[in-house]
Amino acid sequence: MKQYLDLLQDVLDNGIEKGDRTGTGTRSVFARQYRHDLADGFPLLTTKRLHFKSIANELIWFLNGDTNTRWLKENGVSIWDEWATEEGDLGPIYGAQWTAWPTRDGDTINQIDYVVNCLKNNPDSRRILFHGWNVEYLPDESISPQENVKAGRMALPPCHLLYQFYVANGRLSAQLMIRSSDTFLGLPYNTASLALLVHMLAQQCGLKPGEIVISTGDTHIYSNHMAQVREQLSRVPRQLPTLEILRRPDSIYDYRLEDFEIQGYDAHSHISAPVAV
Ligand SMILES: Nc1nc(=O)c2c([nH]1)NC[C@@H]1CN(c3ccc(C(=O)N[C@@H](CCC(=O)O)C(=O)O)cc3)CN21
Numbered sequence: 653m654k655q656y657l658d659l660l661q662d663v664l665d666n667g668i669e670k671g672d673r674t675g676t677g678t679r680s681v682f683a684r685q686y687r688h689d690l691a692d693g694f695p696l697l698t699t700k701r702l703h704f705k706s707i708a709n710e711l712i713w714f715l716n717g718d719t720n721t722r723w724l725k726e727n728g729v730s731i732w733d734e735w736a737t738e739e740g741d742l743g744p745i746y747g748a749q750w751t752a753w754p755t756r757d758g759d760t761i762n763q764i765d766y767v768v769n770c771l772k773n774n775p776d777s778r779r780i781l782f783h784g785w786n787v788e789y790l791p792d793e794s795i796s797p798q799e800n801v802k803a804g805r806m807a808l809p810p811c812h813l814l815y816q817f818y819v820a821n822g823r824l825s826a827q828l829m830i831r832s833s834d835t836f837l838g839l840p841y842n843t844a845s846l847a848l849l850v851h852m853l854a855q856q857c858g859l860k861p862g863e864i865v866i867s868t869g870d871t872h873i874y875s876n877h878m879a880q881v882r883e884q885l886s887r888v889p890r891q892l893p894t895l896e897i898l899r900r901p902d903s904i905y906d907y908r909l910e911d912f913e914i915q916g917y918d919a920h921s922h923i924s925a926p927v928a929v
């Protein structure tokens with residue numbers, strides 16, 4: 653993932669110091685893009701060890717339409733805890749909008765069903781996408797995530813916003829728009845998660861994984877991640893691992909962590925960093 657390291661270097665070289673909602677301070681650039689061909693391996697960073705378990709379980713949790721941290725915690729994932737209420741609620745975040753977008757007649761629309769249906773029956777469509785930016789439920793930035801949840805709003809507005817798919821020569825590609833990208837902590841997760849979703853959708857729809865393209869809006873390094881970023885940039889990337897899916901579940905909603913096997917993951921040691929809340 654040299655592209656990822658180049659992006660970190662770009663933010664260091666060209667970034668502007670800015671304040672941000674969390675009060676941490678960032679260095680940021682605007683609007684960048686990188687791509688990775690999934691035929692070249694699974695994009696799990698090798699310059700620091702990542703918890704694939706957190707990434708895969710979070711995606712399974714989104715696809716289940718779950719917006720409470722209970723199931724994540726039971727499955728050893730704590731990455732959403734800081735934004736949840738005491739009961740574990742996060743409001744109508746990703747899972748709700750992806751699988752149960754509320755309609756004015758009180759019903760819901762499952763955008764994932766729509767995408768699977770398009771990929772199977774109308775793969776040339778230029779409308780194969782889903783997104784989470786439901787303006788009615790966006791949080792009020794002046795109050796806390798928990799207060800927003802109690803008011804029926806999202807704890808945080810979606811960062812990974814718009815997922816668009818493209819089929820050509822039997823290969824499934826995807827582009828993801830991330831409006832705000834925590835390049836040290838969030839982006840490695842978002843990249844691997846997109847790749848995993850493409851592998852899963854491709855398997856369900858009889859396609860091969862193609863390319864992933866990630867477009868980031870406010871592309872930042874938090875001021876308390878600088879030493880970690882420099883450490884990471886001093887490391888030499890190794891060969892990427894591969895992903896094997898051990899069974900073909902009945903639907904996109906039936907995957908479990910045990911279905912995924914990451915093979916040949918030879919990563920440098922983990923680098924911990926505080927998450928900005
Ligand atoms: N500031 C910020 N950055 C994010 O990336 C982020 C948010 N907030 N809020 C919502 C979600 C939660 N996400 C997170 C939150 C924490 C980690 C994190 O601390 N990762 C650690 C390991 C933690 C673990 O897997 O248990 C890491 O070193 O990657 C990663 C993604 C992504 N999102």
Ligand SMILES: O=c1ccn([C@H]2C[C@H](O)[C@@H](COP(=O)(O)O)O2)c(=O)[nH]1
Nearest residue numbers: 673809811812832833834838839842
């Ligand atoms: O999937 C995710 C979720 C969140 N982030 C980061 C991006 C920002 O650093 C914060 C969100 O704060 P906002 O003020 O709402 O932009 O979380 C990410 O990189 N990836």
